[in-house]
Amino acid sequence: MKIGFFDSGLGGITVLSEALRRLPNESFVYMADTLHAPYGTKTPQEVCGYVKTLVQTILKEEVKALVIACNTATSIAVAELRREYSIPIIGMEPAVKPAVEMNRANGKRVLVLATSLTLKQSGYAALVSRVDDHGSVDSLPLPELVQYCEQLNFDRTELFEYFNRKLSSFDLDIYGTVVLGCTHYPFYKEILKELLPSHIQLIDGSQGTVRRLKQVLSERNLLASPVKAGQSQEGHVTFLCSSQDEAYVHKMERALEIYTEHEKIYL
């Protein structure tokens, strides 16, 4: 059986890439909601409806666990999905807790980048108030970055200009960590590393999510057994999208290649 992943578009591929590395014996089905992307600019009711329809389609594939590789969809729909389905459902939330802990000793602030819908949810406010006991977390939505990513636009000049404009009102010296709280954003890690002061660390939720996925699969005895020598299954992914668009399926394959190459720099 496969592990299901979904996002509004290409963003969840940043999480899938981590899962492929950490769970090389597994097969995956990744679905993008191309009919409704982006989610971050829609209403909670709309996103909840889109997610429920998408999940019904993914579950037609034989899926043993589901990863909501999208912070926005998690914040809106995870509770409802867990009520409806009995398979393990792993969600994502911005990595605010580790970011606050990283800066406890140095007194630096944390900047959370995420969609405006994620940042507006009561779940986000609750997360921050739970982990941030001295008001050190700020946030900034970057809706255009989702569009850049969907176009696989990595034009350095354009992106430097974009980030500089968005960050112009922030005194970056006072920040110790930037949280990438939308799964599309890690595609721009490299550019952000170059652009931000060198003391700033970047953190995203993909490692924690895949660690949790592995733990849940192991607890329920659902981990795939190692593939036999000579029949490597590594990288076995079926890509689907709600608009059933062949060109977008190729785009997802290309995005996975780009991101996997990109990640090698950090290993």
Ligand code: DGL
């Ligand atoms: N990748 C998604 C997230 O993690 C949402 C992007 C969007 O569709 O606006 O929040």
